[in-house]
């Protein structure tokens with residue numbers, strides 16, 4: 001049978017009919033169906049298709065050990081967050097994207113440590129409590145945190161200016177599931193925009209900014225590992241995150257505290273910001289049941 005607009009999808013799907021893995025077959029069927037529908041609908045010229053392939057080629061060539069332009073593309077298209085949302089916890093704390101800056105191991109730290117190794121920002125205390133969906137504390141959970149500095153840069157973006165490990169810490173929760181640390185309030189910042197994804201944003205009038213946040217990966221035996229952020233409630237760009245990662249449940253007040261006694265208890269200088277993050281972990285093996293809206 002001739003390859004025509006009408007027969008194309010079936011011809012290509014049939015070519016994959018021998019795929020042994022049923023899930024791979026399902027994924028390929030869907031991909032071919034949607035990709036062909038996109039092309040039939042938008043009718044790109046050969047020059048436009050070539051330019052799209054050129055864009056993807058450039059994105060691939062931009063990747064190295066520390067730069068992943070294809071994930072960034074998935075991020076700005078909202079696909080990373082869609083995958084997160086579909087696979088997120090049903091009853092636990094909501095998840096968000098991992099992002100590209102979890103590239104060095106966080107130094108092990110004790111509760112109360114200061115993860116800001118530089119100073120100069122607005123002092124901040126973060127307290128967190130990890131509980132199960134039944135509200136029971138989860139002791140011994142590992143809490144991996146990383147954040148940018150007051151100017152919006154991660155340590156790995158400023159070698160020689162920030163020491164490696166600045167803004168990072170690997171903590172363990174105590175018997176009550178608690179952990180706390182000192183830091184500085186992170187800034188909002190732009191995603192890496194010096195590649196093809198940045199060009200796409202500029203060509204479409206989109207800004208590259210993310211609202212201020214602290215990243216968390218929380219893991220404990222018998223529980224689902226959670227990758228999420230805590231967003232700073234008074235940050236710009238909460239309503240227009242370049243990677244669509246904001247969930248209202250993750251936006252936390254960083255309260256201004258001007259209380260010398262409390263400052264002394266937390267070993268910071270007043271005034272400081274105080275933020276509390278409640279983290280709920282589902283049991284491992286629980287299937288997400290959050291309904292499709």
Ligand code: BEZ
Nearest residue numbers: 075097099100101191243
């Ligand atoms: C981040 O929050 O570190 C991030 C997430 C997605 C793209 C770029 C940066």
Ligand code: FE
Nearest residue numbers: 099101213215
């Ligand atoms: Fe980030």
